[in-house]
Amino acid sequence: MKRFTLGLSAGVLALAALMTSPARAADPVTLGVSIPTADHGFTGGIVWWANEAKKDLEKAHPGLKIIVKTAANAPEQANQLQDLVTVNKINALVIFPYESASLTQPVAQVKKKGVYVTVVDRGLTDTSAQDAYVAGDNTAFGKLPAEYIAKKLNGKGNIVALRGIPTTLDNERFDAFSGVLKAHPDIKILDAKYANWNRDDAFKVTQDYLTRFKNIDAIWAADDDMAVGVLKAIDQAKRTDIKIVFGGAGSKGMVKTILDDSNKLIQADVSYSPKFIYDAVKLTAEARLKGEALPATTIIPSVLITKENAKQFYFPNSPF
Known part of the structure; x- marks a missing residue:
């Protein structure tokens, strides 16, 4: 009987606690x-x-x-x-x-x-x-650009990549990107270096790539800010072999470039607001x-941004 009473008391106390828990709101x-x-x-x-x-x-x-x-x-x-x-x-x-x-x-x-x-x-x-x-969907952030680049290059070409800062999300993105390209043995990732999601660092890394590699078909910048540095380096080097620069995150500047068709190297992006x-x-x-x-x-979710849907991702009043 004593055990039953204790059990009942515990149950009453639990019920009382449950009834009073909304007070935490x-x-x-x-x-x-x-x-x-x-x-x-x-x-x-x-x-x-x-x-x-x-x-x-x-x-x-x-x-x-x-x-x-x-x-x-x-x-x-x-x-x-x-x-x-x-x-x-x-x-x-x-x-x-x-x-x-x-x-x-x-x-x-x-x-x-x-x-x-x-x-x-x-x-x-x-x-x-x-x-x-x-x-955001970091797997899609890496997967969608790789699929897009592979299709545009018809499954053959040389790619260099710029990574962000050593983080789990950067690992997810790069693993997804390189994972897609494993199905395309004629596409080679020549190198992948960290550029810290920074325009100046991306400019320097790209300068190094352009010096070391005489033929590059596409550059995965993995960030729209880094893509700006990449484009500057390409322009200064006057390289004409590069067909695609793919950034990431859907910045208003890149989305506007896609909408206006103002840079032939920027044809698509991936959302990551x-x-x-x-x-x-x-x-x-x-x-x-x-x-x-x-x-x-x-x-x-992350979404592939092209000229067909870019209007949905263009926010001119946004800081990014």
Whole structure:
């Protein structure tokens, strides 16, 4: 009888807790947003959309406070995470890591302190350090350009590639890109170097490629900012062998180039909008205000952009 009574008491307590749990919806949420500084067009878009999320969501939810911090490198971002926990007392975090490996442990330490963690885009090397992951479709980001280039080259030619920063998402993109080309043995990837999603770095890497390789049919820049540097290097070298430069992320400049047919090397792009930081902040904030969790993974589709559909992806007022 005693055991039954204890069991019943436990059940009553559990039921009472369940009945009172909606009260958590009224609990305040202090959400930290940790992102890289605007060191190129895409991260400029990330910063802009993060601040738009802060403005819109704090207005819509009086119990919500959002703190946006930008970092110029991985060590600075790691230090800011400590400040967000100890000084700002955050109970939720949305982080776009500057790098994957070096930020994994600092983020894990934040999670251990009871902070709900949503990682955006550049994933961590250990997913147990996060509660949720929101990103664009990095597999499609690599796969669609490879399929497009292979078709345009009729399955034969020489390609060089420019990668971003060493991150899980860059690995996903390059693995998808090179995976497609394995089915086209007459297409050779001559080299693939990191250019840090940066115009100047891409210019220098492309100069090196143009010096070393006398025949290049296509360049996968893997980012619209890097594609700008690639085009500048090609123009300076006066190379006429290159048929295609394929960037990525659907910047308004590249989409307008496709619409206007103003550069024969830019014929297509792939969508990957920085707006997903806004979506990640909104999803995380609204879930935490309700005391709920997000799905473990949320993927936002990437789409091939050509002249036929480019109007749908052209946003002239966007910062990117």
